[in-house]
Amino acid sequence: MGDSTSNREDDRLDSWKAIAAHLKREVRTVQRWEKHEGLPVHRKRHDSLSSIYAFKSELDRWWSEGRNAPDQRQEMSQPRSPLLAILPLRNLSNDSSQEYFADGMTEELISQVGRAAPDRLSVIASATALMYKGSSKSPARIGAELGVRFLLGGSVRRADNRIRTTVELVNATDQSQVWTESYDSDLSNILQLQTDVAHAVVERVLRTVLPSASLPGGGAMDARAYDHYLRARFLWNRRNEEDIKRALDNFQRAIKLEPSYAVAHAGLADCYSVLASLQFAAMPPNEAMPKARAAAARALELDPELAHAHTSAGAVCLFYDWDLEAARKLFAHALELNPGYTTARQWYAEYLATCERLEDSIEELRRTQALDPLSLVTRTAIEATRYFQRRYDEVIELARATLELEPNFALAYFQLGRAYVQQGNFSKAIAELDRAYKMSGEAAGFGMMLGYAYAAAGRRRHAQQMLDALTRRAKRRYIPAFYFAAIYAGLRDVEHTIAYLLKARDERCDYLLHVNHEPAADVVRSDPRLAELLPP
Numbered sequence: 001m002g003d004s005t006s007n008r009e010d011d012r013l014d015s016w017k018a019i020a021a022h023l024k025r026e027v028r029t030v031q032r033w034e035k036h037e038g039l040p041v042h043r044k045r046h047d048s049l050s051s052i053y054a055f056k057s058e059l060d061r062w063w064s065e066g067r068n069a070p071d072q073r074q075e076m077s078q079p080r081s082p083l084l085a086i087l088p089l090r091n092l093s094n095d096s097s098q099e100y101f102a103d104g105m106t107e108e109l110i111s112q113v114g115r116a117a118p119d120r121l122s123v124i125a126s127a128t129a130l131m132y133k134g135s136s137k138s139p140a141r142i143g144a145e146l147g148v149r150f151l152l153g154g155s156v157r158r159a160d161n162r163i164r165t166t167v168e169l170v171n172a173t174d175q176s177q178v179w180t181e182s183y184d185s186d187l188s189n190i191l192q193l194q195t196d197v198a199h200a201v202v203e204r205v206l207r208t209v210l211p212s213a214s215l216p217g218g219g220a221m222d223a224r225a226y227d228h229y230l231r232a233r234f235l236w237n238r239r240n241e242e243d244i245k246r247a248l249d250n251f252q253r254a255i256k257l258e259p260s261y262a263v264a265h266a267g268l269a270d271c272y273s274v275l276a277s278l279q280f281a282a283m284p285p286n287e288a289m290p291k292a293r294a295a296a297a298r299a300l301e302l303d304p305e306l307a308h309a310h311t312s313a314g315a316v317c318l319f320y321d322w323d324l325e326a327a328r329k330l331f332a333h334a335l336e337l338n339p340g341y342t343t344a345r346q347w348y349a350e351y352l353a354t355c356e357r358l359e360d361s362i363e364e365l366r367r368t369q370a371l372d373p374l375s376l377v378t379r380t381a382i383e384a385t386r387y388f389q390r391r392y393d394e395v396i397e398l399a400r401a402t403l404e405l406e407p408n409f410a411l412a413y414f415q416l417g418r419a420y421v422q423q424g425n426f427s428k429a430i431a432e433l434d435r436a437y438k439m440s441g442e443a444a445g446f447g448m449m450l451g452y453a454y455a456a457a458g459r460r461r462h463a464q465q466m467l468d469a470l471t472r473r474a475k476r477r478y479i480p481a482f483y484f485a486a487i488y489a490g491l492r493d494v495e496h497t498i499a500y501l502l503k504a505r506d507e508r509c510d511y512l513l514h515v516n517h518e519p520a521a522d523v524v525r526s527d528p529r530l531a532e533l534l535p536p
Contacts (some may be wrong), residue, residue: 005092011055011056011057012053012054012056013053013054013055013056013059014053015052016030016052019041019052019054019059021079021359022056022059023059026487033355033356034127038062039054039059039062040054040055040058040059040062041053041054042054044329068515071171083121083122083123083148083149083150084113084121084122084123084124084127084148084149084150084151084152084201085123085124085128085132085142085143085146085150085151085152086106086109086110086113086124086129086151086152086153087106087122087129087132087142087151087152087153087326088102088106088129088130088132088133088134089102089105089106089109089153089154089155089156089165089167090102090153090154090155090156091101091155091156092155092156092157093156093157093158093159098158099354100230100231100234100235101156101158101227101230102155103130103133103230103234103237104124104229104230104231104233104234105165105194105230106129106130107126107130107233107234107237108194108230108233109152109194109197109198110123110125110126110129111126112194112195112197112198113152113198113201114338114340114341115198115307115337115338122339122340122371123270123340123371124129124146124148124371124372124373125340125342125375125472126237126372127237127342127372127374127375127376127377127378128146128372128373128374128375130237131374138175139151139170139172139175140172140173140175142172144172144173146373148172149171149172149173149518150169150170150171150172150178151169151170151172152167152168152169152170153168153170154166154167154168155169161186161187161188161223162184162185162186162187163183163184163185163186163187163190163193164182164184165182165183165185165193165197166180166181166182167180167181167182167183167197167201168180169201179200181197181200183196183197185222186492187223187226188222188223188225190223190226191226202432222257222258224253224257225253225254225255225257225258225261225264226254227252227256228250228251228254228257229250229251229263229264229267231246231247231250232247232248232249232250232251232254232264232267234247235247235250236267236270236271237348239274239377241275241280241282241443244271244274244280245271245275245282246277247267247271248268248271248272248275249266251264251265251271252268253269253401255268260440261302262298262299262301262302262303262306262308262309262435263297263299263303263306263308263309264309264426265295265296265299265302265309266295266296266299266306266311266312267308268292268295269291269292269293269295269296269299269312269313269315269316270292270308270311270312270315271391272288272291272292272295273288273289273312273315273316273320275288276289276319276320276510277319277510277511278439278445278482278509278510278511279445280445281325281444281445281478281479281480281483282478283478284478284507285320285507285508285509285510286507286508289316289319289320292312292315292316292320293311293313293316293320296312296313296314296315296316298310299312299313299410300313303370305333305337305339306337307335307337307341307344308334308341308343309328309494310330310331310333310334310337310344310346310412311331311334311341311343311344312350313329313330314326314327314329314330314331314334314344314347314351315327315347316353317330318347318350318513319350319510319513320343320355320508320510322508322535323515324351324354324355327351328348328351330342331347331348331351332348335348335504340371342368342371342372342375342378345364345365345367345368345371346365346368346377346378346381348364349361349362349364349365349368349381349385350381351512352364353385353513353514353517354513354514355390356517358385358388358389358517359389361385362382362385363387365378365381365382365385366382369382374405376402376405376406376409376411376412379398379402379405379412380402380411380412380415382398383395383398383399383402383412383415384415386398387415387418387419387422387515387519388517388518388519390422390519392419392420392422392423393416395416395419395492396416396419396420398415399412399415399416399419400416400460402415408439408494410436410439410440410446411436413433413435413436413439414432414433414436414446414449416432417429417430417432417433417436417449417450417453418426418433418449418452418453418520420432421452421453421456421457421520422519422520426453426456426457429453429456429457430450430453430457430459431456433446433449433450433453434450435449436449436450437449444473444479444483445483446469447466447469447470447485448466448470448483448486448487449464449481450481451463451466451467451470451486451487451489451490452486452489452490452520453490454490455487455488455489455490455491455492456467460491462532463487463490463491464473464486465533467484467487467488470483470484470487475528479507480504480507480509481500481503481504481507481509482500482501482504482507482509482511482512484496484500485497485500485501485503485504488500489520489521489523490520491526492523494523494524494527497523497524498524498527498529498530498533501515501524501530501533502533505533505534505535512533512534512535513535515530515534516534
């Protein structure tokens with residue numbers, strides 16, 4: 001749109017501050033919208049005019065038409081409603097140490113079937129499916145709970161390097177058996193076995209042969225590499241620091257035995273990305289994320305059509321490079337390849353939140369939840385986004401619902417606690433955060449939030465004790481500067497808060513992407529230095 005759209009003096013805005021005020025957003029937010037989402041801002045043509053300007057009428061039209069260009073809003077492949085749930089395969093090996101193998105086989109089968117026909121068949125994700133491990137519920141009840149028509153169950157028996165897999169497809173509506181089959185193989189041909197089973201399941205569910213369905217990865221491979229890969233995925237799903245480190249080690253072992261194992265390289269990248277996050281802070285981002293970048297690049301090189309690889313690369317672009325456009329494109333392609341890959345959807349939702357599109361982020365997480373309704377990770381992400389929107393009553397309600405599902409989930413208590421802090425209910429906040437801190441084994445990240453609550457409540461001595469504890473820990477392991485910044489923000493110590501946020505920027509702390517809508521940062525919101533130290 002050119003200058004001719006409107007030349008009325010009262011329609012023109014001649015500064016970023018005026019544009020931000022018109023849209024009721026911060027300057028940094030509208031600058032980001034102009035760069036990434038097509039906000040109609042003009043540049044000067046003559047020296048007599050200000051460097052940038054915009055017209056209220058154009059801004060209002062941009063907002064009413066969807067806040068961003070239609071091609072970006074519609075580009076993400078939408079998942080179909082799940083039609084199939086693959087339940088945990090039973091371990092018939094008479095060896096409890098092989099549970100990881102049965103669970104890993106289940107997750108890989110879910111992945112393979114999901115990739116076989118993403119445009120026609122959607123599958124309940126593994127986090128939810130594995131919640132039914134050992135369940136005595138009837139197929140009809142499970143189908144009703146998950147909203148699916150078909151259930152695939154079965155068993156795995158492993159003896160040395162030989163495997164016997166039996167699968168059964170059931171119509172959950174009338175509990176009738178649709179199909180059953182047994183497969184015998186050795187571990188070196190396990191990928192081909194999974195491909196064969198996936199194709200058979202898709203064919204039976206859709207009642208058609210799918211010769212065009214692509215399932216990369218078939219063929220022979222080192223049995224030990226596959227075993228390490230399954231162990232890694234089993235450990236990754238536990239989402240705690242110790243197990244993610246063990247997962248990383250198993251991905252590395254798999255790659256050493258099978259250097260061309262693309263999905264293992266992607267898994268390795270994801271481990272580094274998560275270990276560098278503020279939540280775990282197990283490795284400094286400047287140390288972990290270059291390794292994540294290298295692993296993701298290798299995965300893409302080995303298999304350019306692997307959704308996992310594009311997702312892993314997108315995570316590096318978003319959380320470390322702060323390159324929002326590159327991250328968006330990578331997540332978009334990942335979801336084109338596999339609309340049912342929930343990790344891609346979760347991280348794309350993070351991208352949307354970073355762009356101040358918080359309600360769009362919630363919508364994306366709801367789509368993820370449709371695929372994985374019992375996922376605690378997705379529930380926590382929704383709670384966090386509602387917290388950013390300052391809808392604290394809703395955060396509390398959602399966190400309570402999560403705790404009904406998993407009473408020992410520390411992150412739900414964390415969400416409860418920080419919502420209570422912002423409501424000024426400090427006694428409840430401290431009680432919930434203290435519970436989370438102890439439940440986590442006194443993890444430093446939970447200590448940060450407890451320290452912030454003490455500070456906000458005016459209990460300065462207790463807040464100082466948490467600062468001292470973090471200082472002592474920092475002598476033994478990496479402690480993010482952001483942890484100190486948070487407690488100083490609670491103490492309303494602007495200088496120390498800004499100083500530690502500057503250190504957090506130097507560390508490439510991923511959570512800086514959310515400071516623009518973090519309520520705890522309100523204490524430094526008006527400080528002009530804040531805009532200088534946050535990601536572009």
